[in-house]
Amino acid sequence: MELKDKVVVITGGSGGIGRAMAKAFLAQGAKAVMLADLDAAAVSAAAKEIGCDGMACDVTQEAQVQALVKATVDKYGPIDLFCSNAGAGGKGVLTDAPNEVWQKQWELHVMSHLYAARAVLPSMIERGSGYLLNTASAAGLLAALGSGPYTVTKAAAVKFAEFLSITHGDQGIKVSVLCPQGVNTAMAPRSLGDGQTDGIIEPEQLAQTVVETLREERFYVLPHPEVGEYVRRKGEDVDRWLGGMRRLRRKSQGG
Structure with a gap:
């Protein structure tokens, strides 16, 4: 997809990845960008700064x-x-993560994508064209140590994007899933954990990768290209990968 003259909606758009994508898309000649975010004041300020439109939206509704x-x-x-x-982070593993955290993560990282697809797919299918870009995480392809709700719901987000592509690809619908590691946003880790990231990149760098991936209409958007190799190795021998992740977990805990 070339972004020139395109109409784009970006949720989670008041800062970080969303704001950077909006700027990049407008620089590519997008006709209009509508930002949406839970915080009405923040999204209004971001839209004014960027020169686009914005409105408050709770994507879990x-x-x-x-x-x-x-x-x-x-x-x-x-x-x-x-x-x-x-999206948002969700701390805890299993017994230390209450049901409320799991439920909120599910609604934010899975149901929000379903609601978006339901809202736009009918008209896209009727036109025979349209693009869905769902933000997941490298954690959804691999794992984020110490963050069970986040890892599991982001994995579900990746699977949902796959299902969208399988189900609607023959109807002219393109789908990509964004799977970064650390990005310099409010959600970024304050320090680099053992093996959990190959570096924290700036949102603007991520946005350029998004533009390039959309142009080539590839499924995975990988701002950290190393992730593709990790996924390949995991696919070749998942038992070896699981053993390596357990070793990494022990190391991160000082074991």
Whole structure:
């Protein structure tokens, strides 16, 4: 997809990855970008700074996602690219992560993508074209030590993107899934954990990778290219990969 003259929606758009993508897309000649975020004041300020539109939206509420899509279409016309980007960290592993954390992570990292797809797919399928970019994480392809709810729900986000591509690819729908490691945003780790990241990159660098991947219409968006090799090795011998991850966990805990 070339972004020139395209109408784009970006959730989680008030800062970090969302803001950087908005700037990059407008620089590529996008017709319009609609930012959405839970924080009304933050998204309004970001939209004003960037020179685009913005509105408040809780992506875990399907009616609000539908309203976001309607507002965009009413103002700018059909949506060409929907970036379902909102997300948040979720600490804990299993017994130390309460049900409420698991549920909130599920709603934010999985159901939000479903709500977005439901809202835009009918018109995209009718036109025979459209693009969905869902933000997951390298944790969804591999694992984030010490963050069970985040890892599991991000893995589900990757699988949902795969299912979208399988189900609707023959109807002209393109799908990509963004799987970064550390990015210099509010969610970034304050220090680099053992083997958990190959470096924290700037959001602007990530956004350029997104632009390039959209142009080539590839499924995986990997701002840290090393992740592709890790996934390949995991696929070749998952038992060896699991053993390596256990060793990494012991090392990170000082064992």
